[in-house]
Amino acid sequence: MRNFDLLEPKTVTEACRMLDDGEDVRPVSGGTALLILVKQGLLRPRTLVNLKKLEGANAITRDEAGAVRIEAMATIHQVETSPVVREHLPVLAAACHQVANIRIRHLATIGGNLAHGDHQSDPPGVLVALDAEVELSGTRGTRAMKLADFLLGTYETALEPGEMVTAVTVPPVRGRLVSDYLKFTTGSSEERPCAGITALVRLEGDRPVEARLAVGAVAARPLLLCETDPTEGALPRMAERASEEIDPIPDLRGSAEYKRHLVRVLGRRALAAAWKEACP
Amino acid sequence: MRHLITATVNGRERELSVKSSQTLLDVLRDDLRLKGTHEGCSVGVCGSCTVLVDGKPVSSCLMLASNAEGRDVLTIESLARDGNLDPVQQAFLDRQAFQCGFCTPGMIMAVKGLLNENPKPDEAEVRDYLSGNICRCGTYVEVMAAIEDLTAKPQ
Numbered sequence: 001m002r003n004f005d006l007l008e009p010k011t012v013t014e015a016c017r018m019l020d021d022g023e024d025v026r027p028v029s030g031g032t033a034l035l036i037l038v039k040q041g042l043l044r045p046r047t048l049v050n051l052k053k054l055e056g057a058n059a060i061t062r063d064e065a066g067a068v069r070i071e072a073m074a075t076i077h078q079v080e081t082s083p084v085v086r087e088h089l090p091v092l093a094a095a096c097h098q099v100a101n102i103r104i105r106h107l108a109t110i111g112g113n114l115a116h117g118d119h120q121s122d123p124p125g126v127l128v129a130l131d132a133e134v135e136l137s138g139t140r141g142t143r144a145m146k147l148a149d150f151l152l153g154t155y156e157t158a159l160e161p162g163e164m165v166t167a168v169t170v171p172p173v174r175g176r177l178v179s180d181y182l183k184f185t186t187g188s189s190e191e192r193p194c195a196g197i198t199a200l201v202r203l204e205g206d207r208p209v210e211a212r213l214a215v216g217a218v219a220a221r222p223l224l225l226c227e228t229d230p231t232e233g234a235l236p237r238m239a240e241r242a243s244e245e246i247d248p249i250p251d252l253r254g255s256a257e258y259k260r261h262l263v264r265v266l267g268r269r270a271l272a273a274a275w276k277e278a279c280p
Numbered sequence: 281m282r283h284l285i286t287a288t289v290n291g292r293e294r295e296l297s298v299k300s301s302q303t304l305l306d307v308l309r310d311d312l313r314l315k316g317t318h319e320g321c322s323v324g325v326c327g328s329c330t331v332l333v334d335g336k337p338v339s340s341c342l343m344l345a346s347n348a349e350g351r352d353v354l355t356i357e358s359l360a361r362d363g364n365l366d367p368v369q370q371a372f373l374d375r376q377a378f379q380c381g382f383c384t385p386g387m388i389m390a391v392k393g394l395l396n397e398n399p400k401p402d403e404a405e406v407r408d409y410l411s412g413n414i415c416r417c418g419t420y421v422e423v424m425a426a427i428e429d430l431t432a433k434p435q
Binding site for chain 1: 281283299300301302303306322323324325327330333336337338339342343344346347349390393409411412413
């Protein structure tokens with residue numbers, strides 16, 4: 001692999017200072033995305049800042065109000081197997097389980113996944129559906145923003161120089177969430193998603209009060225549609241709307257037209273599955 | 281830039297001086313001359329470079345060597361003891377679960393990882409876990425048979 005220097009901070013403050021040093025300094029955590037770009041010569045960093053050795057940066061916790069906080073260096077495998085995530089955000093566990101393969105999930109981190117800004121991935125769409133926020137730490141302090149606002153496009157995020165993702169949080173859910181994640185690949189099962197569809201139905205008591213449909217991996221950013229007081233009859237129309245509003249990126253996984261079709265069909269299926277479980 | 285790290289490799293504690301840009305795979309093959317771990321695709325897809333780090337399978341081609349600091353690394357060379365094959369190796373041999381053999385070390389280490397995590401996996405769990413280990417000769421049926429032999433045996 002092309003040479004670079006690896007700096008190894010122990011604290012976030014130290015890491016941010018190291019990162020605030022120009023264009024050819026990049027953070028690296030699991031390395032499963034970034035090192036491929038370096039190997040292929042698409043990225044030629046002079047210096048990488050290794051975030052993997054930051055202390056205590058991979059905890060997954062739930063506070064009294066019910067917000068789930070995942071520290072950025074938690075691996076995808078830690079997210080998928082976390083008892084907190086499995087109990088309270090099963091759709092996130094299910095989507096993380098479908099990322100790449102077991103070896104990558106043991107290396108790749110959730111913070112790295114989001115900061116990388118690759119649209120062809122499972123977690124971003126699901127987390128947008130769950131209304132997640134990212135916590136960003138930098139040389140000028142810490143701020144939080146909606147993940148939906150953080151993801152600007154393919155390999156583009158709201159990160160400023162000298163800033164890193166330190167956590168992702170999912171706010172408390174009012175009532176109960178029933179959810180379904182459908183991943184569709186056009187290659188082998190562990191391929192990147194051609195489409196990743198999240199459907200959520202939120203119940204208060206037995207009454208469905210909100211339906212959400214998030215489309216990941218199809219366009220440069222996840223698309224989120226919400227409907228309050230949904231009825232079963234309105235769900236196909238929601239999938240239809242998603243397929244009209246999405247701006248698919250055509251690639252070797254399918255043409256724009258094909259992906260639009262997928263969004264309509266899979267959106268309908270995912271919503272129907274969530275609805276069936278929510279209102280049996 | 282170089283980094284001095286201490287890691288346990290195949291049960292032996294090693295002090296290693298690794299380059300910033302070296303992967304764990306580079307160190308295993310080029311510095312420690314452990315040639316059983318193979319480089320296939322080099323991008324984490326094929327599974328030929330699978331090793332266990334703290335008992336869990338990783339793609340050594342995408343893990344920076346420096347991150348092996350303080351970790352327990354096991355490669356295919358750790359399995360046979362005093363001329364006796366590991367049960368997973370023996371099962372692969374009994375079932376002829378390979379043809380050219382290039383993917384086999386990675387495949388076997390992935391099976392070790394699977395059985396560490398789940399000693400009694402069902403067929404669906406095995407398929408799911410091993411879906412990222414590619415065999416271009418297509419010996420999957422024999423690999424599944426070898427694993428079935430292993431998991432069917434009373435523990």
